[in-house]
Amino acid sequence: MSARNTYVRPMSGWYRRNPHFLAYMLRELTAVFLAGYAGVLLAGVIALTRGPDAYAAFREFLSSPLSVGLHVLIFIAALYNAYTWFKVSPKAMPPIVLAGRRIPDRVIVGSQLVACVLVFVAMLLLAGMS
DSSP states (O other), rough: OOOOOOOOOTTTTTGGGHHHHHHHHHHHHHHHHHHHHHHHHHHHHHHHTTHHHHHHHHHHHHHSSHHHHHHHHHHHHHHHHHHHHHHHHHHSSOOOOOEEEEHHHHHHHHHHHHHHHHHHHHHHEEEEEE
């Protein structure tokens, strides 16, 4: 009896063949940057618990050009991640019907973006007051 050869579909570069798959992979990649930033925040809390000298060293590290560049990269990744999740939300939620008409996806996404910007501005104002 001969062994049967099964077909194995090649998997290399599958996400580059379709722009939707590429956008999905980029969104998932941004989650790695956000997890890295959570690690930075955790390191800050740990430095804070170790005393003023450790926290001062941590703040000095945050002001280095490498840290500033990483924060800019993480901020861009966070913006992309938030925007793509806002675009997905109308497809993931049940339809909202108002006065017998379904609310369009662009209205839902736009209202989420406006709310996000308003919360961001409010946080900046609160941070500026303290």
